[in-house]
Amino acid sequence: MANPNGIGAPVRRREDQRFLTGRGNYTDDFKRLNMTHAVHVRSPYAHARILGIDFADAAAMPGVVAVLTGADMEADKVGSLPCGWQIHSKDGSPMKEPPHYPLARDRVRYVGDAVAVVIAETREQARDAAEMVVVDYEELPAVGSSTRAVAGAAPLVHDDAPDNVCYDWHLGDKAATDAAFANAAHVAKIDLVNQRLVPNAMEPRAAMGEYDQSSGEYTLTTTSQNPHVTRLLMGAFVLGIPEHKLRVVAPDVGGGFGSKIFHYGEEAVVTWAARKVGRPVKWTADRSESFLTDAHGRDHVSHAELAMDADGNFLALRVSTLANLGAYLSTFAPSIPTYLYATLLAGQYKTPAIYAEVKAVFTNTAPVDAYRGAGRPEACYLIERLVDVAAGVVGMDKTEIRRRNFVPKEAMPYQTPVALQYDTGDFAKNLDIALPLVDYPGFQQRRAESKARGKLRGIGFATYIEACGIAPSNVAGALGARAGLYECAEVRFHPTGSVTVFTGAHSHGQGHETTFAQIVAERFGIPIENVEIVHGDTNKIPFGMGTYGSRSLAVGGSALVKAMDKVERKAKKIAAHMLEAAETDIEVKDGRFTVAGTDKSLGIGDIALQAYVPHNFPLDELEPGLDEQAFYDPKNFTYPNGCHVCEVEIDPDTGVTTIVSFAAVDDFGNVINPLIVEGQVHGGLVQGIGQALYENCVYDEESGQLVTGSYMDYCMPRADDVPSFTVRYHEDQPCTHNPLGVKGCGEAGTIGAAAAVMNAVVDALSDYGVTHMDMPATPEKVWRTIRDATPAMAAE
Amino acid sequence: MYAFTYQRPTTLADAATAIQAEEAKLLGGGQTLLPTLKQRLARPTDLIDLGAIPELKGIRETDGGLEIGAFTRHAEVAHSDLVKRVIPALASLAEGIGDRQVRNMGTMGGSIANADPSADYPSAVVALKGTVTTDRRSIAGDDFFTGMFETALEPGEIVKSVRFARPDKAAYAKFRNPASRYAIVGVFVAKFGAEVRVAVTGAAGSVFRATAFETALAADFRAEALNGLSVEADGLNADIHASADYRAHLVAVMAKRAVEAAG
Numbered sequence A: 001m002a003n004p005n006g007i008g009a010p011v012r013r014r015e016d017q018r019f020l021t022g023r024g025n026y027t028d029d030f031k032r033l034n035m036t037h038a039v040h041v042r043s044p045y046a047h048a049r050i051l052g053i054d055f056a057d058a059a060a061m062p063g064v065v066a067v068l069t070g071a072d073m074e075a076d077k078v079g080s081l082p083c084g085w086q087i088h089s090k091d092g093s094p095m096k097e098p099p100h101y102p103l104a105r106d107r108v109r110y111v112g113d114a115v116a117v118v119i120a121e122t123r124e125q126a127r128d129a130a131e132m133v134v135v136d137y138e139e140l141p142a143v144g145s146s147t148r149a150v151a152g153a154a155p156l157v158h159d160d161a162p163d164n165v166c167y168d169w170h171l172g173d174k175a176a177t178d179a180a181f182a183n184a185a186h187v188a189k190i191d192l193v194n195q196r197l198v199p200n201a202m203e204p205r206a207a208m209g210e211y212d213q214s215s216g217e218y219t220l221t222t223t224s225q226n227p228h229v230t231r232l233l234m235g236a237f238v239l240g241i242p243e244h245k246l247r248v249v250a251p252d253v254g255g256g257f258g259s260k261i262f263h264y265g266e267e268a269v270v271t272w273a274a275r276k277v278g279r280p281v282k283w284t285a286d287r288s289e290s291f292l293t294d295a296h297g298r299d300h301v302s303h304a305e306l307a308m309d310a311d312g313n314f315l316a317l318r319v320s321t322l323a324n325l326g327a328y329l330s331t332f333a334p335s336i337p338t339y340l341y342a343t344l345l346a347g348q349y350k351t352p353a354i355y356a357e358v359k360a361v362f363t364n365t366a367p368v369d370a371y372r373g374a375g376r377p378e379a380c381y382l383i384e385r386l387v388d389v390a391a392g393v394v395g396m397d398k399t400e401i402r403r404r405n406f407v408p409k410e411a412m413p414y415q416t417p418v419a420l421q422y423d424t425g426d427f428a429k430n431l432d433i434a435l436p437l438v439d440y441p442g443f444q445q446r447r448a449e450s451k452a453r454g455k456l457r458g459i460g461f462a463t464y465i466e467a468c469g470i471a472p473s474n475v476a477g478a479l480g481a482r483a484g485l486y487e488c489a490e491v492r493f494h495p496t497g498s499v500t501v502f503t504g505a506h507s508h509g510q511g512h513e514t515t516f517a518q519i520v521a522e523r524f525g526i527p528i529e530n531v532e533i534v535h536g537d538t539n540k541i542p543f544g545m546g547t548y549g550s551r552s553l554a555v556g557g558s559a560l561v562k563a564m565d566k567v568e569r570k571a572k573k574i575a576a577h578m579l580e581a582a583e584t585d586i587e588v589k590d591g592r593f594t595v596a597g598t599d600k601s602l603g604i605g606d607i608a609l610q611a612y613v614p615h616n617f618p619l620d621e622l623e624p625g626l627d628e629q630a631f632y633d634p635k636n637f638t639y640p641n642g643c644h645v646c647e648v649e650i651d652p653d654t655g656v657t658t659i660v661s662f663a664a665v666d667d668f669g670n671v672i673n674p675l676i677v678e679g680q681v682h683g684g685l686v687q688g689i690g691q692a693l694y695e696n697c698v699y700d701e702e703s704g705q706l707v708t709g710s711y712m713d714y715c716m717p718r719a720d721d722v723p724s725f726t727v728r729y730h731e732d733q734p735c736t737h738n739p740l741g742v743k744g745c746g747e748a749g750t751i752g753a754a755a756a757v758m759n760a761v762v763d764a765l766s767d768y769g770v771t772h773m774d775m776p777a778t779p780e781k782v783w784r785t786i787r788d789a790t791p792a793m794a795a796e
Numbered sequence B: 001m002y003a004f005t006y007q008r009p010t011t012l013a014d015a016a017t018a019i020q021a022e023e024a025k026l027l028g029g030g031q032t033l034l035p036t037l038k039q040r041l042a043r044p045t046d047l048i049d050l051g052a053i054p055e056l057k058g059i060r061e062t063d064g065g066l067e068i069g070a071f072t073r074h075a076e077v078a079h080s081d082l083v084k085r086v087i088p089a090l091a092s093l094a095e096g097i098g099d100r101q102v103r104n105m106g107t108m109g110g111s112i113a114n115a116d117p118s119a120d121y122p123s124a125v126v127a128l129k130g131t132v133t134t135d136r137r138s139i140a141g142d143d144f145f146t147g148m149f150e151t152a153l154e155p156g157e158i159v160k161s162v163r164f165a166r167p168d169k170a171a172y173a174k175f176r177n178p179a180s181r182y183a184i185v186g187v188f189v190a191k192f193g194a195e196v197r198v199a200v201t202g203a204a205g206s207v208f209r210a211t212a213f214e215t216a217l218a219a220d221f222r223a224e225a226l227n228g229l230s231v232e233a234d235g236l237n238a239d240i241h242a243s244a245d246y247r248a249h250l251v252a253v254m255a256k257r258a259v260e261a262a263g
């Protein structure tokens, strides 16, 4: 490697200095002269009619600038928060898309639904006054879960969505699947719940709106993963502000995990209110509001069946899923349990026929949308749990049944029966690397040793494949996306040879400022210190679709390469002119431009200077400047894949599960920065482990009250809950259709981990005849399972 | 938080006067009170910070054991060489409270005055024959905890210190709530000559003694002596983390572990 900070180098994250020393600039850190503070009045009921709002006392409180309600928004013709993806039901009808106003108008539909906003000189004054707003509610019966939503005679969340159904969708070949089941030697079945999770980014959501009366320009500073998307959605659909008068800035953002992709009502409220009160308006969620109003993740109830022949070859998969979308459609909600879930149900296996049905329903709970992995963890969990059950049904080793059914490397590119075409992957290789790491042959002895100490040991495997780098616009569009899914980059060489890169991707913890700079340093042979990465500002970045679905490097990085290609072409022209050679004779290597066969050469720095000091440029052939921009729209998704192995030990006296070891073998294609990749895997694994053992967002089924509304009840995984991870990757199977050969690594850990942990837990309990347990495997659940299986033991 | 007047007296007498104000509240380490105020669940007129009063601080060895000032932080108890020598089980209990931040702020006086059903210290106060000294009187540990979040303290009464008797053997075994890290069940076992005390926290509305366990252990101080013994699930706490029968089961498991750890 020529460049010490180039591609493949474990460069320490350049951004960490400012984060770790408290110098990050987060939305709540911004202060403006004359700034006011907004506090929302939120519904304490899951479902109620608003009969009236009396804010006379509140408006008279000290420091109060304004109290605004849904009626004010209606009068100003503020629109509904738009949904970015349209799904059609089996019968061809479009999904139900009820309006979702930033401030509720006549009805509230979940605890936390905003009904009014109080704007005051200080936050405390706004809070004081918000408590004085009297909302006259007529409480209505509520629907606290998806199963209750579809139970006969359930209350309706939206009057125009009969049976609370948003859509009833399907994918795959039903006839072929049914036929395969009819001829199956074995069928494995499972019923499972993929529980709802609260994203819990470290930085709560925040938004500050500003309006400049002289220019008529609005500025929204917000905790967003994709400021351009927010500008488009809020400007065009909600507030009617054209792009050139609306600037959206997403400064440092402290974690998103998906929850900050979406356009939220509070963003529209502060932007709109800033003009109304003529002063900047800032809102920052407190942690309780985050629990109540951040879009949640997962929440599936599924039944699945796998048909096999006598030798354990998979013949067909049948899946039926009930997905909870919450009270309203969040920005990308409809796509998650459909095109990001059912399309992944082939997993790593060559199952020839697959049929999936997904019924998505409204409930009186917070909206549900993408959360790290978004649909793919749900698919992986379902497949990998089912495969373990299948191994039991046919009496095969859990690694052998997987190996037997893997799509072989030779079959790539492989067309699955559920719409995707995998480009590369060597699934057997992942398993081959993993098995020695975990000493699989020694497992039975370790299990016996645990048993001698009165403990139960289990080992769990999970293989996963995900579709990342979202997405080719034409495919997404055909599937219902209302946006394109490309990325944009601009590479600007300055006269003295330093570079500013403008990327439409957005970093909220991923380390773009380091990784993207490595790519530029490598390409032009310049020190990484000379490269600055700018993101998160619609007034600086030409355009962008943001960061989610592990797409930054695969799509944003590819746009960067395209822009660098253009810079190089231009630089070549300049070099040819300066060296008085033909353009075709210029050879380029590591930022040096040489006339072939001579020692005449120029560095990119010399060329950059000439580009801005074009004293003798032939101006009709050569423009001054060295600043290029490119859009990249991928040809396909990318397909990171891997094999995760978890070993657990259970204390049957208490039911406590301890993760003894965890190994992750991943294929992310080419790796730009192994240190960052390993960090992303660690974080992802902890999130997956969190779902498997600890996290559970609970609503009361009848009242729709959030039971787990704080960290006293919602259990996050801690550092001391997880072991030291063994993480490996290989670069044998680079992505074939993007210039860096990268696949993405941001979600992988979360996708594989939950299934690996639960397979290990169930394996540990196998002596008790246990074949499935729903997440999270809490101590009481595990203890109760053991006790119920062995009444005699419990009495002891 | 609603506005209040902050006071920081330097003598116990001044604090006792200040707390007489209507709706005044004592402030210990603030680990319970401050979150309550931030959530606007309480609206005191005055906060009387006890942190500048020398009489409430310090750990002393006494004839029969230890005396610990009310404004002693959990971390100080956990790291005190004196506590580790005289009643090591108390130091390890303190080390298991919450997390580092909580231990660096929370105080013994605040913990027992608050009488959270899942707090750890109440089990030590009862098992170690504690005596609570206030600015007005002494209260036997056995009489101090009267119910869920209820104590024998009168309005405005200030905990000054807590005395603990030195046991021959003792240990505390805690089953943590994985989310909050409070005790779902905590069992403090202490042996004084022929007498054994088993105090259970977390399981019920308030700390209680498992008398059947005590009798069995007095006869035979081994974990096996508890085989077959259990507490009634009826009346125990139940929440999303643990049902009453799971808690009842854990009491027996944790009691055995405490006996084993006590050696």
Ligand SMILES: Cc1cc2nc3c(=O)[nH]c(=O)nc-3n(C[C@H](O)[C@H](O)[C@H](O)COP(=O)(O)OP(=O)(O)OC[C@H]3O[C@@H](n4cnc5c(N)ncnc54)[C@H](O)[C@@H]3O)c2cc1C
Binding pocket: B025, B026, B027, B028, B029, B030, B031, B032, B033, B034, B050, B070, B071, B074, B096, B097, B098, B099, B102, B103, B105, B106, B107, B108, B109, B110, B111, B113, B114, B118, B119, B120, B121, B157, B158, B159, B160, B180, B181, B182, B183
């Ligand atoms: C995240 C978290 C985890 C925790 N985990 C645990 C745990 O695992 N185990 C555990 O036992 N505790 C736990 N706690 C509680 C904590 O350790 C403190 O003991 C508790 O909050 C009270 O002590 P404090 O000093 O903070 O009192 P404060 O919060 O200041 O006061 C609590 C109450 O006691 C009163 N008070 C304070 N001092 C006195 C006094 N000297 N005399 C009379 N009244 C007084 C106050 O007026 C108030 O009513 C946890 C707390 C948090 C926030």
